[in-house]
Structure formats: structure tokens, C-alpha cells
Amino acid sequence: MNTKIDLNEMGLCQMLRAIEEGACTTESVINACFDRIEAREPDVGAWQLKRSRDEYLAYYQAHKVFFDASLLKGLPLGVKDIIDTEEMPTEMGSSIHTGRRPVEDATCVALIRAAGGIVLGKTVTTEFAYFKPGKTKNPADLERTPGGSSSGSAAAIFDNMVPMALGSQTAASVIRPAAYCGAIGYVGSRGEFSLRGGQPLAQSLDSLGLFARNVEDIQLLRAILLRQPASIKSSASTAPKCVLVCHGKLVGDTSSAMENATQNAIEILKAQGVKVIELDAGNRIKDMVNHHINIMAWEVCRNLAIESFHQDQLSDPLAALMEQGLGMDRATYIDSLDATQACRDWLWNYAPEADAILAPAAPDIAPLGHAATGAPHMSRPWQAMGLPVINVPGMTDENGVPLGLQLIGKVRQDDTLLNHANWLMPLFAK
Amino acid sequence: MNTKIDLNEMGLCQMLRAIEEGACTTESVINACFDRIEAREPDVGAWQLKRSRDEYLAYYQAHKVFFDASLLKGLPLGVKDIIDTEEMPTEMGSSIHTGRRPVEDATCVALIRAAGGIVLGKTVTTEFAYFKPGKTKNPADLERTPGGSSSGSAAAIFDNMVPMALGSQTAASVIRPAAYCGAIGYVGSRGEFSLRGGQPLAQSLDSLGLFARNVEDIQLLRAILLRQPASIKSSASTAPKCVLVCHGKLVGDTSSAMENATQNAIEILKAQGVKVIELDAGNRIKDMVNHHINIMAWEVCRNLAIESFHQDQLSDPLAALMEQGLGMDRATYIDSLDATQACRDWLWNYAPEADAILAPAAPDIAPLGHAATGAPHMSRPWQAMGLPVINVPGMTDENGVPLGLQLIGKVRQDDTLLNHANWLMPLFAK
Numbered sequence: 001m002n003t004k005i006d007l008n009e010m011g012l013c014q015m016l017r018a019i020e021e022g023a024c025t026t027e028s029v030i031n032a033c034f035d036r037i038e039a040r041e042p043d044v045g046a047w048q049l050k051r052s053r054d055e056y057l058a059y060y061q062a063h064k065v066f067f068d069a070s071l072l073k074g075l076p077l078g079v080k081d082i083i084d085t086e087e088m089p090t091e092m093g094s095s096i097h098t099g100r101r102p103v104e105d106a107t108c109v110a111l112i113r114a115a116g117g118i119v120l121g122k123t124v125t126t127e128f129a130y131f132k133p134g135k136t137k138n139p140a141d142l143e144r145t146p147g148g149s150s151s152g153s154a155a156a157i158f159d160n161m162v163p164m165a166l167g168s169q170t171a172a173s174v175i176r177p178a179a180y181c182g183a184i185g186y187v188g189s190r191g192e193f194s195l196r197g198g199q200p201l202a203q204s205l206d207s208l209g210l211f212a213r214n215v216e217d218i219q220l221l222r223a224i225l226l227r228q229p230a231s232i233k234s235s236a237s238t239a240p241k242c243v244l245v246c247h248g249k250l251v252g253d254t255s256s257a258m259e260n261a262t263q264n265a266i267e268i269l270k271a272q273g274v275k276v277i278e279l280d281a282g283n284r285i286k287d288m289v290n291h292h293i294n295i296m297a298w299e300v301c302r303n304l305a306i307e308s309f310h311q312d313q314l315s316d317p318l319a320a321l322m323e324q325g326l327g328m329d330r331a332t333y334i335d336s337l338d339a340t341q342a343c344r345d346w347l348w349n350y351a352p353e354a355d356a357i358l359a360p361a362a363p364d365i366a367p368l369g370h371a372a373t374g375a376p377h378m379s380r381p382w383q384a385m386g387l388p389v390i391n392v393p394g395m396t397d398e399n400g401v402p403l404g405l406q407l408i409g410k411v412r413q414d415d416t417l418l419n420h421a422n423w424l425m426p427l428f429a430k
Numbered sequence: 431m432n433t434k435i436d437l438n439e440m441g442l443c444q445m446l447r448a449i450e451e452g453a454c455t456t457e458s459v460i461n462a463c464f465d466r467i468e469a470r471e472p473d474v475g476a477w478q479l480k481r482s483r484d485e486y487l488a489y490y491q492a493h494k495v496f497f498d499a500s501l502l503k504g505l506p507l508g509v510k511d512i513i514d515t516e517e518m519p520t521e522m523g524s525s526i527h528t529g530r531r532p533v534e535d536a537t538c539v540a541l542i543r544a545a546g547g548i549v550l551g552k553t554v555t556t557e558f559a560y561f562k563p564g565k566t567k568n569p570a571d572l573e574r575t576p577g578g579s580s581s582g583s584a585a586a587i588f589d590n591m592v593p594m595a596l597g598s599q600t601a602a603s604v605i606r607p608a609a610y611c612g613a614i615g616y617v618g619s620r621g622e623f624s625l626r627g628g629q630p631l632a633q634s635l636d637s638l639g640l641f642a643r644n645v646e647d648i649q650l651l652r653a654i655l656l657r658q659p660a661s662i663k664s665s666a667s668t669a670p671k672c673v674l675v676c677h678g679k680l681v682g683d684t685s686s687a688m689e690n691a692t693q694n695a696i697e698i699l700k701a702q703g704v705k706v707i708e709l710d711a712g713n714r715i716k717d718m719v720n721h722h723i724n725i726m727a728w729e730v731c732r733n734l735a736i737e738s739f740h741q742d743q744l745s746d747p748l749a750a751l752m753e754q755g756l757g758m759d760r761a762t763y764i765d766s767l768d769a770t771q772a773c774r775d776w777l778w779n780y781a782p783e784a785d786a787i788l789a790p791a792a793p794d795i796a797p798l799g800h801a802a803t804g805a806p807h808m809s810r811p812w813q814a815m816g817l818p819v820i821n822v823p824g825m826t827d828e829n830g831v832p833l834g835l836q837l838i839g840k841v842r843q844d845d846t847l848l849n850h851a852n853w854l855m856p857l858f859a860k
Contacts, residue, residue, distance in 0.1 A: 103533060107735045195633065226732065299624070301657065
């Protein structure tokens, strides 16, 4: 084992292999994670609620036989506080739900617990996974937003507090914080995972998200959630033959730093012999931004019905979104649903040979300040189309602040997407 | 007001108009419903749990100002016991969840309560909305099954115990009991309603369902759930220009009584000047039955993960379905998803002029006995394709036992479907 990195800095599979090889114990990894949290949490603020070190270790010891025989060995998991947990409250970033105790775990939590993961705590979410920020700061640069809504999960991963975390995405809530914090964030195809116990925002858009430090960890967690054979060894990695690049300007505002990163990625792909096709989409992708907003506005006010009866406890942006949805003509909503389907069909017919799409994961590095979580437009089109997406970290601006690029797959071809991301990530991280 | 029917026999909108016109009071309707329940519940067994008459009336009186000013006036609602309610347990027809108390109402319940409905009780569901029957008997013939899984909701509507009830459908769980009990059962297009707080079985198949005695009542409840302008007066009713008929043999086993009913329906349509096209689909629709089963098996074992850890408390059919799903190759599941999409596209291109599809809602009248809930194949194809469906009651076999025909609409064109059903129903009921 490389003794130059702290135990908590390893990826999940690396940890599990080290434990299996006897290079370290589960307790030593757990303690390294808690050391990191104690040192950094006052600055980063990734956690809404967490177990103490003593509670965690006592729980681990009490079930040591089970954990030692399990796949995940009792290692710690962060759970976005929009996802139900039986053991601790789920408050959704809103005073409406202070102290709310779900009856049971969300299915994603239950499956990871059954595989030997332990919920270390609930990670900070924006209010109902929309815009109003929580307390989290960007661990890559504390002056900047971590992005949202899965702010705490992205920050906890980048800051090496835990090796795995759950999130969710309706607009840009996994990909944007992953991009801003330099984490891997993966969003499953629409319909891919059970969303039972994850509080819904918009049924045509919601997807489960996973955060980790290596793609192999995402592959492991995905297998657990799908109850498929799961391994901590030698994950699949495949070069794409052809990548379709969507420049940021086709979606909306993009910084020159992000344009440079995109150009850099194109050069990297070409140098590896990958064919690159640059998308010429006119306004088609940009139009998807507004269609996404229409779908989200219509559905949010109908999912958050209970909350809409507590108008005084809603943030202004959420209240405005609900007002937009309640005032919207149904035909507008249906037109937007139809348009996303048509655009998805058009997109993959544009370049049938493309294995994946590469696009900016955010318009720029994370903005300065903590009053907002940055612009979500770079994710809206892909989320509206229900495609699987992964933020591939590794690039930075000239000051070392993370710049994220997302790889986008064909619907339900998540495994292929992850294999390509696994191949691409070391090239970006150089 | 027609004094020849008891108050509890009216449809929801009829009740509301009678109350508005001063022809009766809310209390008198509530009492008529409880009179009916007291007389019939020992035989029918529609309720898993209910408020007593005193509790109900005390609750109504305590909030009388609110209810009298509300749209639904405090009238009683039945809620399938797979849908969360804050006020009473939600046990899902399983001993795993005995006494389970949800933290909050499902969104559908919250919206109907906000509109002035009162949850009278939880209606019997099969185990996790799958096959294992509850205690309910068919109120049209107590020797027969009411069908499942929304057994109690369908029975309570047909038996005039309440004027509105909620259900859910993953395979045939609304349409089949509606057909067997002679109730109107409506299944929304996939994605149409918020499913928050409705316990999921299979995310690619689950839909919310509504039961009532008149189509105008369904239209009213639909408007409430979609937070659209809702009226108790003069609902829309439109004749279709062209109907595509899918004979039962294109789906699977069909009785001669059901074939006769279908032929009868064709004659009724033609007599009204509606163009009828008879579908010639080869095995396409029949194949959808198996694709539906594949999708359901794959997803159920991944949604009911917590329950799968209580193997000894699962029925044999549910355990077998989970085993099928866990042993299934992922490619089989994806192929089935793709096939349903392809079939949906084929179907509406087959007869572009068709406004709706008419098909048997069940293979026959309700089977004798209570050990099973009847065969679901007549619903699987349409449910796999995510289409809106309504059971149009009115026909019977020679002994007066209900025979259901379902009207199937284009995806997300639920309003059009309901308008056609509203036009068709009086013709079937003659």
C-alpha cells in the first residue's frame, strides 16, 4: 500500500482491497474518515447530521461479524438529506420538515446497508433539492459555492470525508456540484434505479445520483443498487471509438476557461485515436433548457403539494417556480415533454456512430460566494432527455479550481458510459 | 333530487350538487355511507381500517367551516392501503408492515384532503399490490373475487360505501377489479400524477388509479390531483370519430361472454356512427404480456428490497416474482423496455385516425372463489405502454355479473379519453 496517502483519501474499492489484503483495518479507515471530518467540517459544512465517532464504532463493533463478511465492510456512506433514512431524520433542507423521521430507509440506502455500508450521516441539500443553499462551502476553495443541490455529498467526497455518497438530480443537482468540487458524480438513466424513499421533485426528471472518487467505485455501487454481481476488483474500462462533442455555447453561457477545457478534452481524445464529431445543433439543445424548466415547474408544484400549503416557509425561488407551474397551461407542459422525446431521437440519429457525448458539466468553475449554487443550464438538456451522465473531474483552471466535463450516454446504456468514463478519467487527471 | 335512490348511491358530483342545492346535507350523505358500510362490510370486507361514524362526524364538525366552503364538502374517500396516510397506518397487505405509520400523506391524499375530502379509511389491497388476496369479496356476487390489487377500493365504490377511492395499477390492479365489480376505474398515463407516498412496485409501470361511479367524478378528481380548475357541473362528453378494437384473443384467453360483450360494444359504436377498425396485430399485443412480466419482475425485486430481506413473510407468488427478477439477465429487461416503446409507436401508426382503443378489461366475469384475484393479462400490454385507461362498466353476462370493457387512450391524452368514456358509458349501461 502507498503510505503517502492517508487512508481516507483512497477510493472505496482501494479501501476494500486494502482491508482484504490486510494492509489496514476497517477501524483504521473509519477513524481516518472521522479525523478528516473533525478537521474540516467546521470549514466545509458538508453534514446536516452525523453519527459521532463513538456511536459509529460501537455500531460497527456490535455487528462486526456481519460487516467483516460483507462486501462494503462497514465503510461510511453519506446520504443526501432528501433521501429517507430510518436511523436519522430527513429534513430536505426545509424548516417544514425539521426533525422528520421516516418510517423506513429509501431503497438505495437499504441496499447499501445490506451490502455492509454504514450511514455516517445526512449530507447537506438545498431546500427540497432546488436552489436555496445550505451551509456547505466548496472544499476546493472555501470562498466558492459547492454547487447544489447535492452540495454536501459532493463536498464530502472531494474532501475525503467518506468514500461514497448518495445524491439526486432533477436539473443539475449531481453534475454541477461534482463539477464544482472536482468529484465524480454519476446520474443514472431515467427509470434505472428505484427511487422509493427518495423524496420526488419532478417525476419526469428525477434520477438517483452517486458520488465517489473513482469510476470503479461508481461501478461497484451501481451493481449493488441493481442487485447485480458486484466486485471490488479490476473494473471495466473501454475507449470509445467516437465521441460527439457539444460545446457549451450550444447550451448557454460558457466561460473561456470552460471552452479551453473542452478544446483540451478534444485534443486528448484525438491523441488517443478517438474520432471526434463536433455537434452542430442550432438551437435544439438550447431549447431543451426551457423545455426542462417547463416540465420541472409543472411537476414540482404537484409533487410538493404538502409543502405548497406552507407558503411562508418556502424560499422565494421555490415559491416562484411553484407559481410558474400552477399558472402554466397544460399544453405547454405536454409540448415540452414531446419536444424532449423528439430531441433525444434526433440527437442519436445525428451521429449514430458516437458512443457518448462530451459537454461542459457547468458553465465555469464554481462562482465565488455562498448565496447561490451556480447556474444549472448545462445539465438541463440531458436531464430532460433522461440520459445517463457522469462528471469526469481532473481538469482545472489556471489556479487549480476544478473544471468539470460531463460524459453523456445513451439511455439505459449506463454500463457502457461508465466503462468509457473509467478509460477517460486518468487522461483528464494528468 | 331523485328520492328513489339512497343518498350514498349517488355519484360524487351528484352528491355535491345536491348539497349545494340544499336537497340534502353533508351529514346526511355521510350517514348514508356509514349506514351502507355497517350493513354490508361484514360480507364485503372492503376496508382494512376505517374511522367510526362518530369519529368521522366529530372531525367534520370540528372543521365544518372549512369543509362547507370546500369543493368536496367533507365527503368520504377510500384510500388503497398501499398509499400513505398520515392519520392511519399503511400496511400494504403484508405482515412486514403491521402498524406502519407514515410520516405524511401521499400527495394524492393531501390534495384531495385539501379540496375537502375526508379519508374514511384504508381499503384492502393484495400483498404489496401483487397477487395474494385480502379479505374482500365481490359485492356484485359475494361468491366471486373482487379482483386485485385495488380490491377494497373497487368494492367500496360498486357497493356505494363511498363516492370516491384511490388505487394504483402496475399490471391490472385498477382495471381488473373495476371490471369485476362493475365500477369505473381510471388509470392515468405513466408520469401523469405525483406518486409521492404511493409505495412503488415497478417504476416503469406504476400508475395512480381513481375509482368512482360516474366519469364526471373521475374528471373532477383528476382536476383536483392536477391542481387544475375543477367543477362539479356539466362535465365534457365527446363521441369518438373512430375506435380501434382489440379483441381479447389478441391478448390471451378470453371467454365467449367477453367476446359477445366486445361484439355488442362494436354494434353500439357503429349504431352511433362511430367508425370501428378491428386490430390485426398478429402476436404483437400478446408479446407485450411477457414483456410486461419481464419489466415487472426486474423492477419489483429492486423496489421491494427491504421486504425481500423478510423472505419468510412473503407469499409464494411474490417470492417467485422476485426470484425471477433477481435471476433475469439485464439484456432481457432492456429488450422488453425497448419492445414496449416500439409497440406503442407501431400501434398508433396502425390506425392514426383512431381516437381510442376498445378492449376487454378482463378475460371474463370475476372467477368464483377468493383464493386468487383473476388473470391480469388483459391489462399488461396497455400498462407496459404507459397508456391511460378507463374501465367502462355497464355490460353484464346473462346472470347480471359485470363484464368490463376498457377504453384506452393515447399517452398523456387522458382528458380526451375521459371525454369519450363519458359519452360511451350511458350507452353501455342501457
